[in-house]
Amino acid sequence: MLPVVLFFAISITFIEASHFRGGTINWKPTNIANEVEFRFKLGWTYGNGAGCNESLIGEYVTTGGEASGSWICTKGCQTQIILSNTSYICTGASRSENWEQGEYTFKYKFPDKGPFTIGFSSSAWMTLSYGSAGSWNVETVVDLRTRNDSKRLNSSPISGSRPMYRLQYGCNNTLTLPMTDADGDIIKCRWSRGSECASVCNGLPNASLDTDTCTLTFYSTTANQYQTNGWYAVALTIEDYPRSAISMGGTTILPTTPISSVPIQFLINTPSMSGSCQERPIFVNNTPPENQLLVIKASQSLNIRFYAASKFGITDMTLMSPAGLQKSALINDDLGRPDVSYIVVTWTPKQTDRGAHLLCGTAEDTQGKMSVPRCLTVLAWVIDPCHSTPCQNNGTCKRVGVTADYNCICGPGYTGVLCGNSRY
């Protein structure tokens, strides 16, 4: 018996030693001074995260080995304070693809306005085919100084990803990651560097990145350092830039200077597959178009469908979605198209979900091929602050991006935040 027991113990240690599959974290200020609400997503190999599996989707899980990791303030705080642990609400899991993913939010009140760097780092990434996978780090920069353009605090950009994209070996692949920003700033995407990406900087060989659209292009061949069924980690940093020069706490921020940054890290797998590079599932009508903005007013619900087609038959549609969203099983097309299946996605956001969320679907067929993701932005609990005409004396109300904040542009003769003061 003894040798069997020993072997078992060794194999468990090995699995737990390399299990990270990427993540992201973003933030927005709350109404309390210097308080920030963070929202993170983390992915792990199946059974090695915070405790997620297929039957626990929607549940807060705290029992897995990675439920008690720490989000730490690594720069800007007097000491390395722990802000929260890494327990999360399970948002997806796949035993066959060997991943689980979850999302959670936590609040933290800082002692001052920063900037601060908040990160989660440890060891180790799952075993990769390029570079030397070891420790990970996922970090965001928070700056709580007031912007002079909006007279408010900034919110970080938002991005998100599946833990893994399966893309055919030998093909010229492109992959676009979604990104959005509640303040309406310019958003750009770049390769992470140095401590931002720890052991997985430059993890995708011979790839190019379009920084304006966050589109990766790479030709997965041996000449370009790719292997059949290889695993590659991608670490990107998304930043928001002001549209014109602004000032924050007396410091000028030019349109070439980022205000804040968020990470996005995920895996690419390149198996060899039958059929041409073009043959893969596609999203068809009546799926909402790419980048569509879906606005959900206070206490209302989202109800949409993702329709996908493949002549080999669709086997699954997976979502990268906010916690609490629900999807149906696969259903045969209600419009009678033979190769098409759909899922119904419903979500009733809570008031605490107010703000922008990304929702991306990916379809898979019996060949194991994956579609290009279809990504939508969902604005939950939208209350247009200008709807109640808060500006007095014919002042014009201008909403700040898609936030609940607004500014009044006063008519001649009036001043003040709400244009309530006469100049004379």
Ligand SMILES: *[C@@H]1O[C@H](CO)[C@@H](O)[C@H](O)[C@H]1NC(C)=O
């Ligand atoms: C998920 O985990 C729970 C709690 O450990 C367990 O009861 C359940 O059977 C698991 N479900 C699957 C599909 O593994």
Ligand SMILES: *[C@@H]1O[C@H](CO)[C@@H](O)[C@H](O)[C@H]1NC(C)=O
């Ligand atoms: C993480 O923190 C939450 C809230 O403070 C707590 O309920 C949960 O049990 C913690 N998870 C672990 C694994 O300690």
Ligand SMILES: *[C@@H]1O[C@H](CO)[C@@H](O)[C@H](O)[C@H]1NC(C)=O
């Ligand atoms: C790969 O695709 C990109 C984008 O479609 C294109 O610009 C590039 O020329 C292609 N590269 C090769 C080697 O075919």
Ligand SMILES: *[C@@H]1O[C@H](CO)[C@@H](O)[C@H](O)[C@H]1NC(C)=O
């Ligand atoms: C904000 O500050 C910048 C840089 O100092 C300045 O150019 C700009 O005019 C200011 N904007 C407002 C609205 O005060």
Ligand SMILES: *[C@@H]1O[C@H](CO)[C@@H](O)[C@H](O)[C@H]1NC(C)=O
């Ligand atoms: C607001 O605009 C209306 C129409 O242009 C004008 O009649 C009115 O006097 C204005 N009120 C103020 C307080 O300026």
Ligand SMILES: CC(=O)N[C@H]1CO[C@H](CO)[C@@H](O)[C@@H]1O
């Ligand atoms: C074709 C091509 O660009 N090959 C490059 C892939 O990346 C390796 C390592 O960075 C280079 O040495 C190759 O020249």
